[in-house]
Amino acid sequence: MARKPTLFIIDGSNNVYRSYFAIRGLTNSAGLATNAVYGFTQTLKKLLNDHNPDHIAVAFDIGRSKTRHEAFADYKKDRRPMPDDLSVQLPFVNEVLEGFRIPVIGVEDWEADDLIGSLACIARDRGYEVVIATSDKDFFQLVGDGVRLFHTGREVMYDANGVTEVFGLPPEKVVDVMAIWGDAIDNIPGVPGIGEKTAAQLIQQWGDLEGVLEHVDDVSGAKRKQNLTEHAEDARMSKRLATAIRDVPLEDVDLDAAIVREPDRTLLRETFRRFELRDPLRRLEEATTASPRAPRRSDRS
Numbered sequence: 001m002a003r004k005p006t007l008f009i010i011d012g013s014n015n016v017y018r019s020y021f022a023i024r025g026l027t028n029s030a031g032l033a034t035n036a037v038y039g040f041t042q043t044l045k046k047l048l049n050d051h052n053p054d055h056i057a058v059a060f061d062i063g064r065s066k067t068r069h070e071a072f073a074d075y076k077k078d079r080r081p082m083p084d085d086l087s088v089q090l091p092f093v094n095e096v097l098e099g100f101r102i103p104v105i106g107v108e109d110w111e112a113d114d115l116i117g118s119l120a121c122i123a124r125d126r127g128y129e130v131v132i133a134t135s136d137k138d139f140f141q142l143v144g145d146g147v148r149l150f151h152t153g154r155e156v157m158y159d160a161n162g163v164t165e166v167f168g169l170p171p172e173k174v175v176d177v178m179a180i181w182g183d184a185i186d187n188i189p190g191v192p193g194i195g196e197k198t199a200a201q202l203i204q205q206w207g208d209l210e211g212v213l214e215h216v217d218d219v220s221g222a223k224r225k226q227n228l229t230e231h232a233e234d235a236r237m238s239k240r241l242a243t244a245i246r247d248v249p250l251e252d253v254d255l256d257a258a259i260v261r262e263p264d265r266t267l268l269r270e271t272f273r274r275f276e277l278r279d280p281l282r283r284l285e286e287a288t289t290a291s292p293r294a295p296r297r298s299d300r301s
């Protein structure tokens with residue numbers, strides 16, 4: 001049987017933010033912040049070098065999720081605005097992606113989560129082995145046959161068994177845990193007073209959110225029982241909010257546009273010099289003097 005072609009889908013928003021907060025105080029001689037550009041570039045290069053994917057694409061948030069805000073007006077209400085010294089770097093992150101010839105996926109009114117979920121399902125159904133590159137464990141829900149998650153913070157690859165090992169539940173139960181636990185970052189309410197560990201234990205015991213609510217009289221702790229009863233509809237709504245949408249209309253997406261290609265070294269050189277990113281520039285110059293990698297053609301069954 002021929003090897004399935006691999007598609008890496010990078011959670012751009014997550015990895016840019018992660019780079020920004022992981023590397024502080026990095027600027028060029030003009031005082032322009034470069035930490036997000038540098039960190040994202042390093043993550044990108046490491047993914048390409050360590051995993052050698054056949055195809056690669058990056059998804060970014062563009063605006064707000066219309067679907068989730070219609071369901072819950074306070075969704076992500078408390079999320080802080082993007083820091084100014086991060087927002088000024090975004091055009092240059094896109095410039096780096098252009099230099100690597102990596103397509104960017106963004107659709108107005110859809111979150112990157114939903115674009116990634118939809119693209120992963122489309123690619124899997126077309127016979128690709130999909131890897132989602134993110135540090136957001138919300139994406140554990142998408143892991144299964146043909147879809148894995150590479151945690152860019154821990155540098156660990158998770159399949160369904162790996163998710164079960166670390167989460168205590170299979171991928172399809174992640175949203176049931178989040179329904180009860182909630183998500184403070186996205187302002188998903190969940191049920192007050194119940195954390196991740198207890199939520200997971202409840203789902204382990206009764207199977208899913210509805211199973212927990214049906215057995216609420218058997219739940220230990222008077223306050224916990226009261227909160228589950230009073231916030232049952234909040235939990236149901238939280239499950240809907242936490243569930244990645246998988247049917248964003250991306251059927252016409254051309255996955256061949258995501259084939260890994262030789263980078264535009266001239267553009268990358270200009271970008272790295274402008275930002276004074278010495279290590280990426282040095283490695284680029286070293287790669288330029290080496291023999292270029294032959295373009296890879298995916299084997300398809």
